Amino acid sequence: MEKFKCAGCKIVWRAIDLQPIVGRIEERVKAGETMPHGECSACGGLCYVLTFPIAPKKKYNHAYQMAFEVVSKHENPDDITEREVLCGLLLRVAGFLEHENDTLQACEPYDMYEM
Ligand SMILES: [Zn+2]
Numbered sequence: 001m002e003k004f005k006c007a008g009c010k011i012v013w014r015a016i017d018l019q020p021i022v023g024r025i026e027e028r029v030k031a032g033e034t035m036p037h038g039e040c041s042a043c044g045g046l047c048y049v050l051t052f053p054i055a056p057k058k059k060y061n062h063a064y065q066m067a068f069e070v071v072s073k074h075e076n077p078d079d080i081t082e083r084e085v086l087c088g089l090l091l092r093v094a095g096f097l098e099h100e101n102d103t104l105q106a107c108e109p110y111d112m113y114e115m
Pocket of ligand 1: 006010042045
């Protein structure tokens, strides 16, 4: 249910409790100002719809892991260079661009937190 707050005494009212605005509205509300909904039953001040700040939308950070292959001449993985790993990773990602359906199958979420 909408509530209305008096700009004068700050009392919050239900719509049914507001009084009609008496007098010339243009003398009490200037052009461009928010239109009041009625007068305060206590002090006669103008009452405006009470708005609540919009809660920011929650965001979540999801960590994913992905497997990919590195083809090299090295038997020992310790000998594989950073550049060879990068090439393997890029080839895997390039494959996702050709076969989008593979992306969710190859990438697995393993952690999440609210930001
Ligand atoms: Zn009031």
